Amino acid sequence: xxxxxxxxxxxxxxxxxxxxxxxxxxxxxxxxxxxxxxxxxxxxxxxxxxxxxxxxxxxxxxxxxxxxxxxxxxxxxxxxxxxxxxxxxxxxxxxxxxxxxxxxxxxxxxxxxxx
Amino acid sequence: xxxxxxxxxxxxxxxxxxxxxxxxxxxxxxxxxxxxxxxxxxxxxxxxxxxxxxxxxxxxxxxxxxxxxxxxxxxxxxxxxxxxxxxxxxxxxxxxxxxxxxxxxxxxxx
Numbered sequence: 001x002x003x004x005x006x007x008x009x010x011x012x013x014x015x016x017x018x019x020x021x022x023x024x025x026x027x028x029x030x031x032x033x034x035x036x037x038x039x040x041x042x043x044x045x046x047x048x049x050x051x052x053x054x055x056x057x058x059x060x061x062x063x064x065x066x067x068x069x070x071x072x073x074x075x076x077x078x079x080x081x082x083x084x085x086x087x088x089x090x091x092x093x094x095x096x097x098x099x100x101x102x103x104x105x106x107x108x109x110x111x112x113x114x115x
Numbered sequence: 116x117x118x119x120x121x122x123x124x125x126x127x128x129x130x131x132x133x134x135x136x137x138x139x140x141x142x143x144x145x146x147x148x149x150x151x152x153x154x155x156x157x158x159x160x161x162x163x164x165x166x167x168x169x170x171x172x173x174x175x176x177x178x179x180x181x182x183x184x185x186x187x188x189x190x191x192x193x194x195x196x197x198x199x200x201x202x203x204x205x206x207x208x209x210x211x212x213x214x215x216x217x218x219x220x221x222x223x224x225x
Contacts, residue, residue, distance in 0.1 A: 032210065034212045034213070036215075042217070042218075043117070043202065043215045043216060043217045043218050044157070044202065044215045045215075046212045046213075046214065049212055091154075093156060093157075095213075097210070100209050100210055102162065103147065103159040103162055104147065104159070104204070104213055105159075106156040106157050107156060108155075108156050109155070109156050111154070
């Protein structure tokens with residue numbers, strides 16, 4: 001089956017530094033990938049839609065200059081959390097769909113802790 | 116646009132049944148159901164595309180009433196492995212991102 005791989009699974013960084021999270025579709029090409037954030041015991045909240053070869057579409061309230069998304073190829077999207085602060089600590093997860101009207105495959109998620 | 120799930124939490128004894136509901140205030144193209152264990156990524160259960168569609172595998176099934184903009188997930192003869200948080204994800208149009216409900220926490224006890 002289709003697999004989406006996310007890296008790293010856990011990261012601890014100092015406040016003020018930047019962290020890059022990678023999301024790869026391993027056996028299919030994904031022109032669109034989605035980035036979600038999930039706080040403890042809460043739902044997955046869509047942050048942005050990553051489009052291959054064009055700018056990402058951000059949801060209302062998500063700072064595009066803080067959460068940089070790059071979708072340089074059909075199998076890779078990256079999310080960079082810039083100048084991270086403790087309130088950015090969360091579970092970040094990406095997803096992609098192989099075909100229309102089929103399941104969304106999720107990456108394993110990245111647990112970000114900013115200290 | 117976030118769908119509303121109910122109930123918030125359910126505790127069952129092994130072998131009991133449960134129903135989780137998901138409703139939207141907007142017209143839906145599809146409804147997806149996922150189960151998430153603590154600290155893990157959501158796992159796909161099923162997708163429903165058409166009004167009135169019903170699907171199921173093993174002892175988990177779901178229905179989608181397009182007119183009522185509602186979907187229900189049915190868990191019968193629950194097993195311990197069913198424990199987790201269940202999310203419905205709704206899609207307004209094909210290819211759009213999923214909007215997830217707040218989740219229903221399900222605990223199955225021996």
